[in-house]
Amino acid sequence: MRALVLAGGSGTRLRPFSYSMPKQLIPIANTPVLEYVVRNILDLGVTEIGIIVGDRVNEIQQALGDGSRFGARLTYIRQEAPLGLAHTVSIARDFLGDDDFVMYLGDNMLPDGIADIAEEFAVGRSAAHVVVCKVADPRAFGVAELGPGGEVLRLVEKPQQPRSDLALIGVYFFTAAIHEAIAAIRPSGRGELEITDAIQWLVSAGADVRASRYEGYWKDTGKVGDVLACNERILDGLRSSMDGEVDDVSVLVGPVVVEEGARIVRSRIKGPAIIGAGTLVKDSHIGPHTSVGRGCAVIGSRLEHSIVLDGASVTGVQGLHSSVVGRSASVGITSQSADRYRLVVGDHTQVEVAA
Known part of the structure; x- marks a missing residue:
């Protein structure tokens, strides 16, 4: 298995800090969020990690290096414009090959780890396996509707009238089947290739797509209040x-x-x-x-x-x-x-x- 970490976002909700530093490098207990992400991935036994970067590539490379101090090998992949999560998978195709991989948003804090969910994916090896969590207002997220056995019935990106309160939290496990799905979809109304559309394509094609509910602590560190709350949790x-x-x-x-x-x-x-x-x-x-x-x-x-x-x-x-x-x-x-x-x-x- 390989890993793809997305660290190219601009972080508008973290301004003014994100004007002068990548949001993924905001420190939690004096350690950058992105370092927690890499260490969570290493806990899965995955050492080949691709990092999607934008204009702040030099700062992220300086913070993480080549990965040797973690016992990993990092490959930096440049995304010239924010064209969607599915787009990051397409530009990383040479790095990913036909291997299974975990995709992880680089501003996510999950200090309790994801090892148990990775094991579920390894055993079941569905075409795609998403991680969801119940949220108060799902309209800001991709939303999953699940069947009684944890199978994904439907995915919608940022719905105005959500039919579920289970949000995708930014960790995904994929087989190579996702590449065919991404090739088949078109940009959404906001001009991005949505990973939710690609996963929904798999569902509609009859592929096995599963979900696990995350029961541990999770924060998207995109806002100052969430950064402070997460800092307290880690401390x-x-x-x-x-x-x-x-x-x-x-x-x-x-x-x-x-x-x-x-x-x-x-x-x-x-x-x-x-x-x-x-x-x-x-x-x-x-x-x-x-x-x-x-x-x-x-x-x-x-x-x-x-x-x-x-x-x-x-x-x-x-x-x-x-x-x-x-x-x-x-x-x-x-x-x-x-x-x-x-x-x-x-x-x-x-x-x-x-x-």
């Missing part, structure tokens, strides 16, 4: 480690990771929390559920339930809550009065809040 599984420096008057409570070169000075860190490599935390209170990236400075501040990306600085701010601070951003103080703030700060920006 909840944190185990303490100490590779940096903590002075005698600082206090660490609960699971806290202090990475190499980080310094904690006259501060209190309440876990779960991560302090990235080379970061200075001074006269501050951090956590719970907070991750601070590498090379940051947090001085005289209080941060809770937040994410601070690499190279950012937060100075003199008391009460930063449920916030995301972008790479190399600077958050400081002003003379106005307030006691709590919620910020979404893009990369290389500067924001002043009340002292």
Whole structure:
């Protein structure tokens, strides 16, 4: 089996961050989402992984390399324009050959893994096997209607009047039969080759198409709120480690990771929390559920339930809550009065809040 990871999307819902970084590299507990995806695929025993990339190919290659540090071999495949999920399969045909493969959206977080569903596919080896999850509003997703045995009866992309609340969550298993289906379909009304149309073509042709309901934790990290919620979920599984420096008057409570070169000075860190490599935390209170990236400075501040990306600085701010601070951003103080703030700060920006 091979894998195809889709990492070419522009991430409009994650602006301003996606203006300056691929959305698939947004860090969850100081690790890019895309790295979690690759590791989930490796857990299936799959080491040949194709990565569909767009204009941000250099940044993604820099983050993942050739895959050798994971024990994988990564092949980067350029998609010149966002022409649909089925289009990514067609341009990856030389890489995929006639092998079975798993297709995985690169901004999906499924920390509980997909090994049991991969086993279902390997045993049954249906033409296609989709992963679905019950959602409150299925209109934003591909929607599956299932029979009593888990067989797929019908798929519709973003229906205005859904006949099911089971959404496709962006993980698919295919045999080579999908290539014939993709060759037979035409672009949808939005000008894309829809993978739902290709799978529906298989259903209509009488092929065996199955679905599994995902019971674990799942987040599409396409919105800031979902990124923060997912960060909390991953931090909840944190185990303490100490590779940096903590002075005698600082206090660490609960699971806290202090990475190499980080310094904690006259501060209190309440876990779960991560302090990235080379970061200075001074006269501050951090956590719970907070991750601070590498090379940051947090001085005289209080941060809770937040994410601070690499190279950012937060100075003199008391009460930063449920916030995301972008790479190399600077958050400081002003003379106005307030006691709590919620910020979404893009990369290389500067924001002043009340002292």
